[in-house]
Amino acid sequence: xxxxxxxxxxxxxxxxxxxxxxxxxxxxxxxxxxxxxxxxxxxxxxxxxxxxxxxxxxxxxxxxxxxxxxxxxxxxxxxxxxxxxxxxxxxxxxxxxxxxxxxxxxxxxxxxxxxxxxxxxxxxxxxxxxxxx
Amino acid sequence: xxxxxxxxxxxxxxxxxxxxxxxxxxxxxxxxxxxxxxxxxxxxxxxxxxxxxxxxxxxxxxxxxxxxxxxxxxxxxxxxxxxxxxxxxxxxxxxxxxxxxxxxxxxxxxxxxxxxxxxxxxxxxxxxxxxxxxxxxxxxxxxxxxxxxx
Numbered sequence: 001x002x003x004x005x006x007x008x009x010x011x012x013x014x015x016x017x018x019x020x021x022x023x024x025x026x027x028x029x030x031x032x033x034x035x036x037x038x039x040x041x042x043x044x045x046x047x048x049x050x051x052x053x054x055x056x057x058x059x060x061x062x063x064x065x066x067x068x069x070x071x072x073x074x075x076x077x078x079x080x081x082x083x084x085x086x087x088x089x090x091x092x093x094x095x096x097x098x099x100x101x102x103x104x105x106x107x108x109x110x111x112x113x114x115x116x117x118x119x120x121x122x123x124x125x126x127x128x129x130x131x132x133x
Numbered sequence: 134x135x136x137x138x139x140x141x142x143x144x145x146x147x148x149x150x151x152x153x154x155x156x157x158x159x160x161x162x163x164x165x166x167x168x169x170x171x172x173x174x175x176x177x178x179x180x181x182x183x184x185x186x187x188x189x190x191x192x193x194x195x196x197x198x199x200x201x202x203x204x205x206x207x208x209x210x211x212x213x214x215x216x217x218x219x220x221x222x223x224x225x226x227x228x229x230x231x232x233x234x235x236x237x238x239x240x241x242x243x244x245x246x247x248x249x250x251x252x253x254x255x256x257x258x259x260x261x262x263x264x265x266x267x268x269x270x271x272x273x274x275x276x277x278x279x280x281x282x283x
Binding site: 003006007031032035037048050074078082110112 | 175183190220229230233238
């Protein structure tokens with residue numbers, strides 16, 4: 001099997017919606033979103049964001065993920081070569097199902113957020129029996 | 134400041150082209166800031182290099198990797214980063230809406246801007262950022278010179 005080589009890509013900047021209080025750039029995290037009949041899972045790459053700096057906002061089927069990054073350099077450091085920019089992450093989704101607010105599992109590890117959103121009962125697919133007269 | 138100044142372009146079209154190119158480069162540099170102005174699609178992972186008095190730092194955004202599996206080598210003034218980003222397979226019954234996160238191998242060579250002591254290198258990994266801290270050898274560290282008075 002041919003091995004797959006990763007390609008370098010600049011992060012995509014998030015479209016500006018409103019002015020922010022915090023200065024700096026905002027990027028769109030790369031995401032994987034997959035669905036089972038019971039839940040929607042979102043995986044988002046947010047390098048440099050620790051778990052306590054992630055905010056998840058859910059209202060009905062609207063999801064907003066944001067993460068604040070720490071400073072790119074340690075104290076007293078000078079940048080010599082900059083190939084990538086750092087900045088906060090933010091992304092919004094309209095999910096195809098209504099989310100059960102009471103059962104949301106969020107874990108952050110090594111700069112990857114994993115969010116499991118359970119669908120509310122009525123949104124789960126049901127098999128409809130057709131009655132015959 | 135006028136961006137383009139008028140000159141008869143037909144007197145020397147090649148010189149004129151070169152001048153225009155320089156002006157365009159300057160325009161990009163002014164709007165994008167230095168550094169990334171000549172950004173070309175580089176090699177994964179992209180790195181930022183910084184320094185302080187005693188150390189040289191190389192940082193890379195590598196979310197979701199296993200740091201123990203990274204292969205970091207310093208050889209003749211180059212830093213070599215090799216590894217693999219694996220994305221575990223989810224359960225069989227899932228259907229994807231989006232699949233933007235990528236997996237694969239990487240091998241990157243970074244030419245270090247100054248010599249480092251290969252015996253004093255530390256690598257750390259936190260929240261998906263790899264930091265490699267390398268000590269500068271004594272002879273290249275900035276030194277304060279005392280002026281002798283007679």
